[in-house]
Amino acid sequence: MEDMRKHLPEVDMEKLKRVLDIKARYLAGQLSLSEAQAELRQQVKKIRPYELALAEQELKTFEEDECRKEDIQQMMLLFDGLLDTGRPELAPEHPIMCYYRENDEMRKWLKEVERLAPYPVIKNEWLGLYDELQKWRTHLSRKQNQLYSILERKGFDRPTTTMWLLDDFVRDEIRDARRLLEEDQDEAFIAEQKTIVADVLDLMQKEETVLYPTSLAMISPREFEEMKAGDREIGFAWITVGASEQPKASAPTQEEASATGFAGELAQLLGKYGFGGGSSPDQLLELATGQMTLEQVNLVYKHMPVDFSYVDEQEIVRFYTDTEHRVFPRSKNVIGRDVKNCHPRTSVHLVEEIIEKFRSGEQDSVDFWINKPGLFIYIYYVAVRDAEGRFRGVLEMMQDCTRIRSLEGSRTLLTWDKSNKEASKGQAEAAPAAAPEVAHEPEEICPEPTPSTSELLELGPETRLKALLEAYPWLKQALPEINPAFKMLSSPLARIMIPKATLAMMSERSGMPLEELRAAILQRITQHQG
Template identity: 70%
Template structure:
């Protein structure tokens, strides 16, 4: 694993020891504030945010819940004379600037919370405000699955081990407050509002003071460019982010070790176990029961009707099937990551228990399932062992079994009716089974994170996809309520494709043009989510305006593209 200091400008470690010593003595009351500031001015002079992060990473022992307990305002008072807190000058679509823009939007919502708390409770007003606060989960999910992941690989794992707990604590605080409101426990609900405001502002301050500046110092521009696709898939809270194009600089080929994708990873894995020759296009590989080219192997995995993830015997995530219909979004940043770091610390013990029992041979399999109205997701883990019985890792299988569970009677004759899921994907027939059949969200590891309520554990580190936990109330599901568009009236829904407006419902478009869903990802990659099980939740509620917000495309451009695709198909 890389060391954090190797990914930063040269740092004077002795200076950092002085910083930690002054900080600890000040917090314990052994050093007055004026004296502590004087020492810092004289001996430290200037302090970069990443130097604080490095000091915590390298010189301080881990403490449970330390991020939540630390008073960031107190730290700012101590370091105000030496710490650089300038706001970065970045393009609006830069991953870090997206986080900062979301924080600015959250500050506006928190002002509304403070203002509304002064008046008698009007339930609908608060519910609308909490609908907006709920979108903060998208912000947290991107951090945990995208940003924490790459920082961890570079040796900075404090966000994973400390800040993630604070993220989840705040997520649960907002959820619990809403429940109080729904249960008409108004006094308790109002009493929670100052606490929620203070805790969220504390998190924002910690992000902007240390996390984001440190990320900018450690992550290369080309790596930020690579992050953008995963960020768009997870989604954004309150802000619009265009699809954008990679800069010419970012299009330059990466070093082979970084540019290697799914195919090269699989080839290396096959080579490790004696199946050589995979690097030559078209060359057959001797697999266990047959011969296949690497391209064929990739295609088989790409079309698997179920999702697979593999964690090796060293507890490193090595592989997942990147299918269009996957149950939960996943990010390639999980590859090469310790599976335990793909989960919040509150659920790591479950991951460790599964691995331990599999490794010891006490258990060979365990399963979980998510059962909600109109949705049944099955998750299964099996210990992978070689011919000698040695533990070689864990295979996770996940499947949306909603339709399977609903089947009755028998079918023994070929039928191409709408219940045949395959028919709707590439057919122009007047139906769209996937639009009404499949549906949820979050990396297997994400269910725990996004909802904070599900009990199953995912070893695939997707989160959200990747902090195991983008699970089921996934950010994608949130997209269905993210835009305050007015529901279309019956006359509006009856309009033809050339009269598409922001209020036009996606469901109505797909009923008129069943082939359209397969074309939507060509308009914007964000629409690939409509081929996942989340579609059942998203499609009935989504309007074109919601699609615009979700994808980051201007509404007029989206409408024009929809009309173009429909017109070309008719032609």
């Protein structure tokens, strides 16, 4: 993995070790706030945001949910006067300033949440407000696909491995609250608003305190210019950003100039002797079943009615089709990225399982689908193998099949109507709302058969907690009465744990014998039904 330090000014690692030691003792209650601040002032004096990021990256043991657990306000108090938290002076359309601008807009909408929360719910008013809050998905999607990607290539993968989980947690809180509103659960909906405001503000402060300043320290002006095209592909929340077609030219570094010069000379030499496809735009490439120019190949892929992505045998993303109706948000920064880092930690196990089964030859394909009112998304994965049967990667195909599923009868005559012209446009308009859920909610992508009530009441070791809670939602509140260990089901980690938990796992984690747990749950169900 790339060394993050190569992309930062020189850093005193011994100083960072002292910072983490003082911080750990303070959080453990071994130092008071004033004692910890005094030690920091004496031993550290000043610390830059990117130094904190480097310390977390290289000197701290990985914890999957650490970003969610980190109390940003407590950290700000600890480093008060030592950490520069000022906003940088950047052009409005600089990629980092676009994130700041979106944060400013989000804060305005959160103030509106606080203004409305004390009053009786007027549903349409709240629905309009939540339409705005849900635009935050675009901010998160751009951050995950663009910013995390380039930082990861430079050795800073903490955003991918930890902050992504917090991004999705906040996104899902907003989504779930809207569902409560739509189902007229006004009391539960209002009760969620304070938490949502606090969690969104917490996420934004974590972005602005460490993520964005570190990005500015690690990413060159040239790279930021190159990011702009991908940012525009994914889009922005609330703000308007100019759509200049070409990034501004900036002088390449000596290393880049050297590499470019060599590559250019090599391409010219190969072209001179008839090798490669870059010597002429009209040169035909020999394909397996035909000949096309490179331009024609790109045009065909751009007009594909389905989306394709290709991951090679080294698990690196090599290609995706740049179609207007794209189901998932994509940008060019995904190319060259480890496919596991293109997914949140909660769904990486699915990616790993698919690749493992394909690589071993145990499986050759697998499909998933999302079926919601007014939307049907189909996803298909197939193992790519060469003529000798060797595994060469994975091809992913995605399609919005909503219109196809709605077709009835037969059409055998040529008919030009609005549906022909508007079908792809309609898919493109539907995609932004669907894409984040398809991309980040494996429990919806891979639905398990819904067990019957009689099967649930058998309560075997493999009975799923998720199935129980879907059949008996009130059980979530009753489980801590059975065993205090189940209080964790009300914590942020519940969203990750519930889909995976079985009765056997619950027994093991709580220390409660399986039969005793089974009997206690059945007793609660019987009492509730009686």
